[in-house]
Structure formats: C-alpha cells, structure tokens
Amino acid sequence: MDMNTTMGAALPDWLTPLAWTYGLLALLSAAVIALDVWARGHRHRTATAEITWVGAALFLGPAALVLYRRYGRQPQPGARPTDARPVVVDSLPGGTASALAHLVGVPLVIASGLTIAGTDLWVMIAVIAVVAIALLAVHERTTDGATTLTAVARAALTVVAFDIGMGGWMLLLHFNDLMRPAADVQFWFLMQIGVLAGLLTGAPAVAALRRTPARLPTAA
Template identity: 30%
Template sequence: MATRHRIERRERETVLQPTWLVVLSWAVLSVGLASTAIILVDHFVLRYRQPVKVMEIVWPATALYFGPAAVLAYRQWGRPQSPRWLERHGTPPRRPRLAVTIIETLHCATHCVLGAIIATIAVFGFSLEIFDKRLWPEFIGDFVAAVVVGLLFRYFTQADAGGRRAWAAMRRFIRGDLLSVSVFEFALLGWLALMEFMVFHETLQPSSPVFWLIVQIGSIIGFFAAWPPTLWLIRRGAKAELLGKPQ
C-alpha cells in the first residue's frame, strides 16, 4: 500500500513538473552552486579571508539563492574587507549605507536559509508528519533551526566567556536578529505553503530540483521582506555591533 502511494505521488509529481521546469531548476541550481564555489575558492584558496568569520558562511550561503548577484556584491563589499586585499590595495572603498543594510539582511537571511536546509533534510529523512501533513513539521523545523543557527552565529562572535557568553549571545540575537528572522521565515514559509497547496498539490520533494528552485525563490522573497525591519533595527542601533557603521 505504501509503495503504491509513493508511485501515485511520483506520477502526480511528474505531471505537475513539466520538463522545461525541471531543466530550468537544474540550470538555476547549477548557477547558484557555481557562484558559491567561486566565493569559497576566493576565501580558502586565494585566501581573501573575512575579518568577521561568520561572513565566510554568509557570502557562500547567499550565493546559493542570489547566484552571480551575490558574487558581485561580495567582490564589491566583502573582498575589500579582507586583510589580503588591504595589504595589496590599502584603504577599502567607501561602503554606502545601502551596503550595510544589504549585508545585515543577508546575515539574518543566512540563518533562515541554513535552517531551511537542515530542517528539510531532517523532516524528509525521518518522514515526520503532523496531522498527516509534512509541511507543518517542516515549518516548525525551519523556524527553530533558523533561531538555533542565529544563536550559534552570535555565540561564536561573542567576546564573553563561560555562561555569560551564552546569555550575551541570546540577548544580542533577540535584540538584533529575531525580528528580521521572523519576518523572513513568515515570507519564506508563506511562499512554500502557496506553492505546496495551490500549485503542486503536495507533490514537492527535496529529491526534485523544482523543490529547491522554489526554496531559492522563497529565500529571495524573504530577503526583501526582511529588509525593512533590518533597516529599522540598524537605525535603532541594534545591529551596529556586528558589521559596524558605514565608512
């Protein structure tokens, strides 16, 4: 019975995912992975390391869904911050306020993107369901994983030691990241629910490139949704301690 159900679901998935969409999904995913590889090579082979180490996760993760646009942003605003670039060129170019807002938003977006990848693997790997729906544990897992990743980011950039380090990281995350992460997750999960129920009728699986294309698009939507609250937090001074103020 279970085998028959899987076959029927696979047949519906094939009908709802035309060949052109599958090919497009593979192409977009390939561009994203290639863009990520370019940034990783720049970090760890060409040794343009970032002074804020979590940015060595943020920039490659951003390239997964923004592709070449992330590479261009990194070359303009990320690479010039590295000690190797400064040794060769001196003072980095002036960074506008817009760049600070974009980078801070990308920082919070990375929590959600990594959280979505972790939660998706866990939910589908363990076949988790709530009320016979896979989407609900995925939604819960996405948000919880995004918060955990955000707390870890803050923890490893915190100067305090011992128990004070954990509490300081939690306070900084709640003060500077939780709002942006929540808005991003609301936009991403809303988009996934729309695609799942209204377009693909619960046939999307992580084994399909179309699933990850939908996640990429949802991540871009989430980024633009998180932009206004991030800008508000910057203006309140809640996020200035991570990347600094515009030069």
C-alpha cells in the same frame, strides 16, 4: 500530504532544466567565493561572515558574485559605513541562515516522519525557523559582538520577518498543490525563490535592526 508525495503536476516542464541550470550556477558561484576567501586569502574577521558570503550564492546565484565583489572584499572591519551598504547586503546573514536551515531541516523532518495535521510542512517550517534562528544568533554573537540574549532576540525578529515571505511562499505552493517532492530539483529551486521572497519581507526588520547597535558601547 508530505514532501515525498508527488505533487506539482501543474508546474511547466521547462522548470526542470531551469532549476538545474540555476542550481549549478549557484554552486559554481559559491565555489568561486569560497576559493577567493579561503584559497586566495581574502579573509574576514570571523568565519560566520565568510560562510555568509559563500552561502549567499546558494540562493542569489551569480548575483552574489556582484555583491561580493562590491562589498564582500572590503577590508575588515568594513571601510564602508553601514548606512552606505544596501539593505540586501545586511540581509544576507538571514538568507544564508535560512538556506542552510533548509539543507539541514528538510532531510531531518523527512527522516523523522513527523507531521502536524497530516502534513510535514508545518513541522518543516518550524524546524527551519528554529535552526535559522540558532545559526543567525551565532552570527550576531560572533560577528556583531551581541550578547547571547540580544543575539537570539535579533535573530528571532529577523527570522519571523523573513518567514512572512519564505513561509508564505511554502504555504502558497502547498495549498495549490505545486510543492514538489524534496528529491526533485524543482523543489530546491522553489526554495531558492522562497529565500528571495524572505529577503524582501525581512528587509524592513533588517533595516530597523542595523540602526540599533547589537551591543552597548564599552565604558571608557
């Protein structure tokens, strides 16, 4: 069984218009944030921080606009102390890394034809995790100033915690024959839900990591 196989027959018909509506709202929200950042000049210290906010709209939809307006347009470096932000804001880099990893990993795995135990799901979960770790490590390295080793370690811990929700959601869909083929808009809507599940399971790890500095203070 693979992502090109027609599955998900038990899913309701109304899920298709809902998926299209939410998907279009997500793209529109991402465009609004992108225009605000790159056209209206509300720039951040790093490109990865900017991409995080644009990418967050791909799974949060219009809710990303609310968070961006409240926290994303703060002067850089942020005027608000870290512990004043809700943990969901600090979880957005992981969510964006996962969303972008899906956009890269899903077509890549389908094109490769690789499977494990007769399904490409396991390959897909692994590839998405690796890509997400790489993307998140770049964010940790460039935005938070972590060393490469520290950035990779923090990214790996975050993605593992994140995948409890995201990977668990994908497995739940797969083993209940609810996974749609990747060409179906319902598939991407279900993946958006999975990213949100990942935010929930990854939040404790993110909360713990933000209490630990990404880099040691520089000696005077």
